[in-house]
Amino acid sequence: MIEAIQGELGATIQVLQAMQADRDLCKRVADVVELSVTTLKAGNKILFAGNGGSAADAQHWAGELVSRFNYDRPGLAAIALTTDTSILTAISNDYGYDYSFARQIEALGREGDVLFALSTSGRSKNIVRALAACKERGVKTVGFTGSTGSDMQALCDHCLCIPSAHTPRIQEGHEVLGHMICGLIEQRIFPKGAKS
Ligand SMILES: O=C(CO)[C@@H](O)[C@H](O)[C@H](O)[C@H](O)COP(=O)(O)O
Numbered sequence: 247m248i249e250a251i252q253g254e255l256g257a258t259i260q261v262l263q264a265m266q267a268d269r270d271l272c273k274r275v276a277d278v279v280e281l282s283v284t285t286l287k288a289g290n291k292i293l294f295a296g297n298g299g300s301a302a303d304a305q306h307w308a309g310e311l312v313s314r315f316n317y318d319r320p321g322l323a324a325i326a327l328t329t330d331t332s333i334l335t336a337i338s339n340d341y342g343y344d345y346s347f348a349r350q351i352e353a354l355g356r357e358g359d360v361l362f363a364l365s366t367s368g369r370s371k372n373i374v375r376a377l378a379a380c381k382e383r384g385v386k387t388v389g390f391t392g393s394t395g396s397d398m399q400a401l402c403d404h405c406l407c408i409p410s411a412h413t414p415r416i417q418e419g420h421e422v423l424g425h426m427i428c429g430l431i432e433q434r435i436f437p438k439g440a441k442s
Pocket residue numbers: 297298299300364365366367368369370373413414417
């Protein structure tokens with residue numbers, strides 16, 4: 247059992263080390279931070295979508311921006327499209343689950359906004375439809391996926407691919423990037439110590 251646990255930790259560390267060594271991935275993370283800062287400073291918002299564990303990430307990261315991350319500062323405009331069960335059940339019941347995020351993009355997405363779309367497989371239909379809806383409305387897109395998510399890469403303005411094909415490992419990589427991105431956005435918009 248102890249060996250199995252150490253093996254699991256080793257697998258997670260391996261993915262994180264591969265991410266650290268990948269300068270292209272780090273550059274893309276920096277680009278996503280720049281895009282997010284520009285978006286929020288212009289008075290636009292960041293939307294988040296994902297299924298299952300990625301839905302949890304979506305609402306987790308929106309919470310970091312709206313509330314606070316490392317320190318107190320004014321709230322930042324972010325909405326998770328995963329949280330309103332009346333909206334989600336109505337869309338799914340009336341139009342089908344594949345439209346659960348696209349319909350919300352249609353209703354809430356404005357030109358200049360950004361969608362952070364999480365899918366470990368890169369193939370979830372409601373995510374793919376949401377990305378298409380963004381394209382139609384001038385909403386920029388950031389995909390979070392894994393090494394098998396190349397379908398998604400073609401649909402996004404920026405795509406952050408975790409170098410693993412195993413869903414839990416990919417989710418762990420996403421979680422590390424999500425925290426990092428939220429922290430860097432906070433730091434860039436409200437430099438610590440500066441008056442807001
Ligand atoms: O958390 C996990 C697995 O770790 C699951 O809930 C997982 O997120 C769900 O199976 C999702 O439906 C997978 O969707 P996706 O990441 O491929 O878009």
